[in-house]
Amino acid sequence: MKSALRNSRPLAVAVTALVGLPILLSGCGTAASSSSTEPVSEISVMDYYNNEPDKTFIGDALTACGTKAGVTIKRETVPGKSLISKVLQQSSSKTLPDVLMLDNPDLQQIAATGALAPLADFDMSTADFAPGVLSAGTYKDKVYGLAPTVNTIALFYNKDILAKAGVTPPATWDELEAAAAKLTSGDQYGLAFNANPTYEGTWQFLPVMWSNGGNEKNIDTEETAQALQLWTDLVKDGSVSSSALNWTQADVKDQFLAGKAAMMVNGPWQIPSLDKQASLQYGVVKIPVREAGQTVVAPLGGEVWTVPQTGNKARQAKAAEVVSCLNSDENQLAMAKVRNTIPSKTTLAAKFAEENPKLATFTELVKTARARTGQLGEEWPAQATKIYTAIQTALTGKASPSEALKQAQGQ
Amino acid sequence: MSLTTDLSQATPPNGKPGVGKAGARRPGSGRAGSRDEPDGSAPAPRRRSRQRRERLFQWLFLVPAVVYMALFFGYPVVKNVVMSFQDYTTATFFTGEAPWVGLANYVAVLSSSLFSTSLLNTALFTVGSILGQFVIGLALAIFFQRKFPLNGILRSLLLLPWLLPLIVSSAVWRWILDKDSGALNRFLGDLxxxxxxxPWLTSTSLALIAVVGVNIWIGIPFNLTILYGGLQEIPDELYEAGSLDGATGWKAFRHITWPMLRPVVSVVLVLGVVYTLKVLDIILGLTNGGPANSTQTIATQSYGLSFQEFKFGEGAALGNILVIISLVFAVLYLRASRRAVDE
Structure with a gap:
């Protein structure tokens, strides 16, 4: 032991030197920016559509747009959960792709870092896009990302179960509570939604909160408390299983598919799985509002396409051409149809709803849908955490809805 | 350890014990010098260069290990400590700018109302898991000491939880523990x-117990394997001699097995604590810290701060607090294992 101590000084020097080495190395990782005069033949794209059928749908659209712009597409798909960490890693090593897809609530977070180029730099038109879609893609008055198609959530109901119980699809909270209670029997629940402690739980709560005039900037309000009271009552009555506290949206869909829930809150991306079960007859209505006459404000979902600041103007221009092409009218209509999503241009809505009656309710909802980051921008994740914390506190009975919201807001 | 000891003995003595560098620092090493150089008239410079070269080579052999440690252990730890004193946000990744904020991150984390909940949950989770894993693991290890048919097959089947990816285990357990259609409730209902x-996973009073239960299931193989190995080391003669003196059954365990197994037990327990403190995937997979934070531990909270709220500085600060807690047990482990070697 003593002898080890005696030799510890050179060792300490060596360790210090070697710890410093990677820090030096990481500083040398800047990519050599090639001159912007040479012709661009290939651009890189990164997105999170790593599962079929979306992987192919998006891949085909990208290839077609690349051909139109005269470039080949080098595409990388990563799992949704690791996209942001990958983007952060690439932005620190200056190896961002030429075209980057982001989930819309993440856009402002990434735009705030300065890693994205404003689309106005490339004269890209943002006319006709639904206001919610634009606000999702906007950071500090500049549009950084555009979504060709978007989605939102609504109330799905099992036609057979409702008909048998003599219940019509609810339009107000009172009707919803009555219907859910009536449809609950045996191991069948009236309604299923998800209230888990993730942003998904927040997302499913937003329609009732927003439609009732609640605001994410301050959740300690009467309007939001009323909305949370509805969620709490539904669970307390037993009309919604308390498992909702741990379900994902996929679990909610499974409950609905299995006939264990007569109604569910979910999005149009579930339609392919629902259609696979031929015996299931379902309908879609807007999520009920507290009083008839209130407008349904649903949260906007979907992915935006952006052009990162790679430092190479020629490549960025080509990337912008591809993003613009993805957002063209034809592509919006085609992608929306195959992917069960909604075109983000309001001018296409009427035609689309007519051709795709199954998506008519969602098309209607998108017109008034709000972006989660529309008001709070990069502050959204912190506030979204507070919202799901309050939901969990109220639903487990640890505090009354208004008390839970007050606690969460004060945190 | 032995390498450095050798190094000291090979240090070039100056021929005169007590005068050279080595001798000055440690008089005892003069012994080596007087043995190496009895008369002090040998060509000292050449020998010195040879010895210096020898020493250089000894250092060169150390380089790969040192580089590896520095790169994969030193750098992340240092980086994490530095990060915990910075306002490290998503923008930092692009601009490289992370303003120094002193202890602000630590203050924010420690004063958050969630911290005490997480700390308590971490303690309950760790103590509960270790107790369960150890007691069941030891009982099984003793059981498998007996010779019976299918012993080997059964023992290898028990390793299964260890071999499954944690994400798979937690997904399956999430389904088993579901309130309405979970296998466990169906089974209990049928009986x-x-x-x-x-509501195993959705009641604030049951969720932590359920998560601990799953973690016990995952930890049993580790405890079983190490303790079984320790039991095999105990010579049969001791039991034979003991039985002549009337020490059988519980008495044999109390007076022969337990004292002989002590060194292994301390290693198992301390490693178990360090492994359990940092458990993340199981909790995220089962409950995501819910319901209402009743399964939130320091590890899950740190993950949430960094990767969901993008507050990397606060996440790092909380991570460091967890590292310090683990370090206490790691030091205990080092001391325990050294004692085990000395014994």
């Missing part, structure tokens, strides 16, 4: 033990 679904 008429419960009539309505037990």
């Amino acid at each position: 008429n033990i419960v009539d309505t679904g037990v």
